[in-house]
Amino acid sequence: MARIFTSQTIGKVGEIVTVAGWVHARRDMGKVLFYDLRDKDGLLQVVCVPSELGDENTTVANTVRPEWVVQIEGIVQVRGAKQINDKLVTGTVELLAKKIVVLNEAKTPPFEIDKDTSGVNEEVRLKYRYLDLRSERMANNIRNRDKVFQAMRRFLGDRGFTEVETAILTKGTPEGAREFIIPARQHPGKFYVLPQAPQQFKQLLMTAGIERYFQMAKCFRDEDQRGDRQPEFTQMDFEMSFVEQEDVMNIIEEMMIGVVEKLMPEKKIQQKPFPRLSYQEAMDKYQSDKPDLREDKNDPNLLAFCWVVDFPMFEKDDRGGWTFTHNPFSATKPEYHQDLIAKQNIEGIVAAQYDLALNGFEIGGGSIRNHKPDALKAVLEIIGFNEEQIADQFGHMLTAFEYGAPPHGGLALGMDRIIAILQNEPNIREVIAFPKDGNARDLMMDAPSELPASALKDAHVKLDLD
Ligand code: ASP
Numbered sequence: 001m002a003r004i005f006t007s008q009t010i011g012k013v014g015e016i017v018t019v020a021g022w023v024h025a026r027r028d029m030g031k032v033l034f035y036d037l038r039d040k041d042g043l044l045q046v047v048c049v050p051s052e053l054g055d056e057n058t059t060v061a062n063t064v065r066p067e068w069v070v071q072i073e074g075i076v077q078v079r080g081a082k083q084i085n086d087k088l089v090t091g092t093v094e095l096l097a098k099k100i101v102v103l104n105e106a107k108t109p110p111f112e113i114d115k116d117t118s119g120v121n122e123e124v125r126l127k128y129r130y131l132d133l134r135s136e137r138m139a140n141n142i143r144n145r146d147k148v149f150q151a152m153r154r155f156l157g158d159r160g161f162t163e164v165e166t167a168i169l170t171k172g173t174p175e176g177a178r179e180f181i182i183p184a185r186q187h188p189g190k191f192y193v194l195p196q197a198p199q200q201f202k203q204l205l206m207t208a209g210i211e212r213y214f215q216m217a218k219c220f221r222d223e224d225q226r227g228d229r230q231p232e233f234t235q236m237d238f239e240m241s242f243v244e245q246e247d248v249m250n251i252i253e254e255m256m257i258g259v260v261e262k263l264m265p266e267k268k269i270q271q272k273p274f275p276r277l278s279y280q281e282a283m284d285k286y287q288s289d290k291p292d293l294r295e296d297k298n299d300p301n302l303l304a305f306c307w308v309v310d311f312p313m314f315e316k317d318d319r320g321g322w323t324f325t326h327n328p329f330s331a332t333k334p335e336y337h338q339d340l341i342a343k344q345n346i347e348g349i350v351a352a353q354y355d356l357a358l359n360g361f362e363i364g365g366g367s368i369r370n371h372k373p374d375a376l377k378a379v380l381e382i383i384g385f386n387e388e389q390i391a392d393q394f395g396h397m398l399t400a401f402e403y404g405a406p407p408h409g410g411l412a413l414g415m416d417r418i419i420a421i422l423q424n425e426p427n428i429r430e431v432i433a434f435p436k437d438g439n440a441r442d443l444m445m446d447a448p449s450e451l452p453a454s455a456l457k458d459a460h461v462k463l464d465l466d
Contacts, residue, residue, distance in 0.1 A: 001016070001017070001018045002018070003018050003071065004017050005019070005040065005041045006037060006038075006039050006042055006044035006090055007041035007042060009044055009076045009093050009095060010089070010092060010093055012076045013076050013093060014075070014076065014077070015075070015076055016098070017073070017076055017095070018073045019037060019039065019044060019046075019071070019072055019074075019095060020039065020069070020072070021038050021039035021044075021069070022037070022038045022067055022068070022069055023035050023036070023038075023065065023067060023068050024036040024037065024038035024066065024113075025114050032048065032049055033047075033048040033049075033061055033062065034048070035048065035064070035072075036114075037070070037072065037095075042089050043088055043090065044093075045079070045090070045093075045095070046074065046094065046097050047097060048097045052074075052096055052098060053098065053100070057098070057099055057100050060100045060101075060102060061097065061100050064100065064102060065108075066106075066108075066109075066113075066114075067106035067107075067108075068102060068105050068106050069103040069104040069105075069106070070100055070101065071101045071103055072095065072099070072100050072101075073099040074098045074099070075095070076093050076094075077093065077094060077095075077096050078092060078093055079092055079094050109128070109131050110128055110131070111125070111128075111131070111132075113131060113135050115135070116135065117132050117137070117138065118137070120132075122437070123437065126429075126435070126437055126443040126444060127443045128444070129434055133433065138430070141419070141423050141431045142431075142433055144419070144422070144423060145415075145419045145423075145431055147263050148259055148263060148418070148419060148422065149216055149415070151259045152255060152259060153216070155255045155259065156214050156238075156255070159212070161212040161213065161214045162210055162213055163213075163214055163215055163216070164205055164210065164213050164215055165215060166195070166205075166217070167195070167201065168195065169194075170193060170194070170195050170201075171192070172191075172193040172393075173196070173199070173394075175197065175199060175327045175328065176196070176327060177196045177222070178222045178223055179193040179195075179220065179221070180194040180220050180222045180231070181193050183459040183460060183461050185458055185460070189460065194220035195217075195220060196219055196220060197217070197219050197235065197327075198215060198217050198219075198237050199327060199329060200396075202215075202238075203239065203329060203405075203408065204396075204397075205239065206239055206241045206371075206405065206406060207401065207403065207405040207406070209406075211241040211242070212239075212240050212241070213237075213238070213239045213240075213410075214236060214238045215236075216235075216415070217234065217235050218234055219232065219233055219235050220232050221233075225438050225439060225440055228427045228428055228429075230416065230428060230435055231436055231440045232436075233414065233415075233416050233428070233432075234416055235413060235414060235415060237410070238252070238366070238410045238413070239409070240408060241407065242406055242407060243368075243407070243409055244352075245309070245352050245354060245409065247409075248354070248368075248409050248410060249354055252356065252364070252411060252413070253273060253274055253305075253307075256356075257269060260422070264422060267301045267302075267422070268299075268301055269303050270293065270294065270295060270302055270303065270304040271293075274305040274306055274307055274356075275307070276306070276307040276308075276309055277291070277306060277307070277308050277309070278308070278309055278310040279310050282308050288360070289308050289311075289355065289357075289362075290355065290357040290360060291306065291308075292304065292360030303358060303359065303421070303422075305356065305357070305358050306356075307354055307355070307356055308354065308355045308357060309353070309355075310350050310353075311325050311326065311351050312348075312349065312350065312351065313325060313330065313336070313340070313346075313350060313353075314346050314347065314382060321383065321384045322346055322382050322383050322384070323383050325351065325353070326351065326353050326365060326366075328379050328383065328394075329369045329397075330351045330352065330353050330368070330379075331352045331368045331369055331370045331375060331409075332349050332351055333350045333351065335350075336348075336349045337375070340378050340379065340382075341374060341375065341378055343378060343381065343382055352367055352368035352409070353365070353367040354367070354411070356413070358418070358421055359421055361417055361421065362414070363414050363421070364411050364414060365412065366409065367409060367410075367411075368407070369408055369409055369410075371401060371406060372405070373398045373402055376394065376401065416428035416432055
């Protein structure tokens, strides 16, 4: 008999059905044994009575322990009025078991799965992530993450955006973060790097005429683990052609409001349209470029979005030279374009750059880009690149821009942070299926790990561990 999900039992009162899943909990009341059977949809109460099961199945029923995987055939029956459980989707029914088949046994888990695991030692949770993900809170985090991703994809798809996968094995760019490097076995002495963001590819897609691009993109940054960071994380990466700053901000704002209101009616967006602060105002008033504007910081359902705009384009670096504040591709606000080309008033140049903050976190940022070679070149010269470096690292961008690049701009949203805030989770590890720990290790897979000498030799890698 075809297996049905526990949630489907409510429509099948009086019918014989087969369900399958994990034994979430087991209550032995002497004459009757109850299981809560768990599948992807939730829990179903199963009633095991010897007179219905017969001897053989009763023995099986008594042997089964929590987290064993079972298949149960039985009759769906309505629960007595007193037994109705409003907290369960299946709370009005139960399954009177007729036959129980054990599909797999399970060891006793290292922590209790039928409770919230947030208090359990995190190393243990990460080592046994597949068990942690069985717990209700974690499973909800992963499922709600998917709902947000799907809603964004639908919103953007409906507006003519194309999701394009860009390359993961690529070339390093000095966009700010240290990159992971991958030895290129077929090109001894050469390396790919993993992208810190698909920035250049999305701009090249604009040059290619895609016009409206997005990607749920994995990004990689090999940085020391400060605070709540992950070496790999997910951005909703986004770019549009023939737009100004306002156009990008408006469509993202509409998307964020739409997604939250559709999926999470319990949340309240404090102010719509989102307030806009200049960088200077934010710093003067809140001493932060990602101010927390919530009127009630204890309200878990309050969402205070705000845009921060008018960032300085350049800032001094540690060595006294200029560096960009966002990435080298940002354009100035139109009224500062001449200053950029003339390389004058550098500290006063304002970028066409915007950040989106939510409850005190930066959840996204982007800019209108330089789409003409002379403007990109001017930025690179201001930050101290010589001709050779420019040609080596940005030659392909400058060349592309010589072939009719349209004006364009975009942004990237930090999806892990957004989901963590929406799920009221204190850190992004709670909303990533398989995160690294605070030392960038995957404790479950045991990565990073050593490689056999032959693999290193193949990759032309010699170790220098001093
Ligand atoms: N690529 C940028 C980042 O990762 C975002 C953008 O400007 O679109 O921060």
